[in-house]
Amino acid sequence: MIQTRKVRWIVATKGKATPEMLEAMASDGCSSVRGRVAFNRKSPRHVLNQLLQDPMVHVRESAEANLERQDLKARRAAANLGK
Secondary structure, eight states: OHHHHHHHHHHHHSTTOOHHHHHHHTTOSOHHHHHHHHHOTTSOHHHHHHHTTOSSHHHHHHHHHHHHHHHHHHHHHHHHHTO
């Protein structure tokens, strides 16, 4: 089981993880895997919003930080379009 958890953690960390993979791993029984999903920039907003309700503080904080990064990126893109 440890090796399998390690593989899921690695997949959740990598940039090649698809949004569908990240969504599936968002409900993983291991909080470190969920934390990596919350931190991954490719995680969809609805997944991050789900992780805001996670019982583990580090998962919630990572999800919140990722949502803030996504919001900042969207505001910058919108500002560049207006120029």
